[in-house]
Amino acid sequence: MxxxxxxxxxxxxxxxxxxxxxxxxxxxxxxxxxxxxxxxxxxxxxxxxSKDKLFESIFKDVIKTFFPQVVSVLVADIPLFDKIHRFTESYIDILAKNPEIPGFVFHELSKNPDRLIGNIRETGADIGIIGEQLQKEVEAGNIRPINPAHFIANLISMCVFPFIARPLLMGIMKMDAQGFDSFIEERKQIVPEAIIRSIKV
Amino acid sequence: MxxxxxxxxxxxxxxxxxxxxxxxxxxxxxxxxxxxxxxxxxxxxxxxxSKDKLFESIFKDVIKTFFPQVVSVLVADIPLFDKIHRFTESYIDILAKNPEIPGFVFHELSKNPDRLIGNIRETGADIGIIGEQLQKEVEAGNIRPINPAHFIANLISMCVFPFIARPLLMGIMKMDAQGFDSFIEERKQIVPEAIIRSIKV
DNA sequence: GTCTATAAACAGATAGAC
DNA sequence: GTCTATCTGTTTATAGAC
Missing domain, CATH: 1.10.10.60 (Homeodomain-like)
Known part of the structure; x- marks a missing residue:
């Protein structure tokens, strides 16, 4: 041990x-x-x-080790633009170390949402607080009004999607494995920039 | 017939x-x-x-009916901002009618990239032209310099990802099926706005 | 071309020796 | 706890009647 x-x-x-x-x-x-x-x-x-019980152990474990890491940055008490930078940086880092996790989770979740969604709920991931933070920034005149659901969807989409679509992106962008790694590294800069520009007044 | x-x-x-x-x-x-x-x-x-041959027929067919529809708008000879609007609108419409396709394609592609990537290549999907278009808009002073690969990744991510992550989004956003449909409908407005703001000078 | 019946291979699960 | 051997059910695939 x-x-x-x-x-x-x-x-x-x-x-x-x-x-x-x-x-x-x-x-x-x-x-x-x-x-x-x-x-x-x-x-x-x-x-x-049984195979099923072993699978459930793995799925639970994956969710429990992944979700909190991701959500904790989203709900942290730090300024919005800092948060966007830190989130993309840390999330993309985690994904780069575990590139197969998103595909795995979304695939299993799609096949069996009712059985597995409870594992997500149990993490107590509540992103309501991000809505409040956005609201405050709107009132302070720092950003445009935005539906928090779309804000989060945009942010997560741009971080996660390349990992799910890796073989396709490598195919149409004519990248090799190393090129893909560089591409991912670049996105730590690209994504927060795009998000912030999209909401700034 | x-x-x-x-x-x-x-x-x-x-x-x-x-x-x-x-x-x-x-x-x-x-x-x-x-x-x-x-x-x-x-x-x-x-x-x-055999099951394998039947599967290959289906996979080929899915790629051949999907890809051209998507790529054709991307390479069309229309102004950039129009293109962004038309692409998101038409792509999200196609996805809403076939919500399980992206998950299917990416999952199978991940499990077996070498065997299946040829089907993508055969469609002759060449998005090089979008790079040229972006370059021209940069030179005209209409948009900031942007790597075309990231531009396309951002655009496609925000359109496709919600369909792949549907059960998760419904879970953490507390949406029902109808709420999800509305959410998707809203994205036809949200996504092009976000993309255009992110590249405009 | 379409069916029923069955073969052949595979995969999850258990029995029992050590 | 860990192994080998085996059982049971499932799934792909084929044979052969119609």
């Missing part, structure tokens, strides 16, 4: 996370996960009973 | 498209497709030999 070693359960979770996030629930095989973990199938069932 | 009737092959394609786009390649069952088409499984193999 104190060293670099994982116990079997952690080993399984790590392997399952990799396989599920890359192949999706339907595309993942228990055998793939066992191979990735360097153990055999039976052990997966010993620890998690 | 001249009437409202489809022959068996068309019937299969229609059913397969529905099932594949909703459940993905891995989640789709040949039995589901047969049921949807009102025929039996054996006929699917008679017409398309």
């Amino acid at each position: 104190s060293e670099n070693e994982l116990n079997t359960e952690q080993l399984i979770l790590k392997a399952a996370r990799k396989v599920f996030t890359h192949k999706g629930l339907d595309g993942a095989r228990m055998q793939d996960i066992a191979n990735e973990a360097g153990i055999n199938k039976a052990l997966l069932h010993y620890y998690f009973r | 001249s009437e409202n009737e489809l022959n068996t092959e068309q019937l299969i394609l229609k059913a397969a498209r529905k099932v594949f786009t909703h459940k993905g390649l891995d989640g789709a069952r040949m039995q589901d497709i047969a049921n949807e088409a009102g025929i039996n499984k054996a006929l699917l193999h008679y017409y398309f030999r």
Whole structure:
């Protein structure tokens, strides 16, 4: 524990996370996960009973480690324009380290919203506060009136979408893997600029 | 043909498209497709030999019917700001009628980019011309300098992303299905406004 | 061309030895 | 706890009658 070693359960979770996030629930095989973990199938069932339960553990874990990081910046008590810069910077950084997560989450959520939406709700992610902050800036004459839902949608869209569309973007923009990384790095500058220009008076 | 009737092959394609786009390649069952088409499984193999070949037909078809519609507006010979308005309007309209397509395409493309990227290339979608148009507007002093790749990424992101993230957005924005439709309708105004403000001098 | 029946392969889950 | 072997159900695919 104190060293670099994982116990079997952690080993399984790590392997399952990799396989599920890359192949999706339907595309993942228990055998793939066992191979990735360097153990055999039976052990997966010993620890998690079923594929479905193992998946649910992974999904919950992904949501719980991702959402708070993202939301915390959005609801922080800092000036709006600072917040926009910090959010894009930190969010894009997190995504660059976990590029397959958004595709995974949105795909599973689309296939099974009713079953999985509860995991989102449990994080207590409340972005109502951003609406208040926008309202104050409007009243102070700093920005134009904007529906907070659209503001957030615009912001998140421009950060996340390139990761979901990576193969397509690489195809039509004729980028290689390194070119894509540079492109993403550039967006830490491009996105906040675009957002701020779109709302400034 | 001249009437409202489809022959068996068309019937299969229609059913397969529905099932594949909703459940993905891995989640789709040949039995589901047969049921949807009102025929039996054996006929699917008679017409398309294998699930994989049937899937490839559907994927090709989706790309071929979608991409040209989208790209044609982007490369049309019309003033830039008009183009931005027309693009968002027509693209969002197409997406609203086919909300599951982007999730389907990006998911399959992520799982199997090498195998499927050729289908994109075959459409001959070349957006180089938009770069030239942007360059001219910059030289005319109408817009700020902008990397065309980011311009296009921003534009497409804001149009497509809400459809991919629909369940999540409905969850955190507390919208019902009707609320989501209104939200999408509003974006035909919001998105071009945001894009144009972000590039105008 | 379309069907029913069945083969063949696969994948999740369990039994039982160690 | 971890393994091998096996069972059970599912799913793709084929054979063969009509």
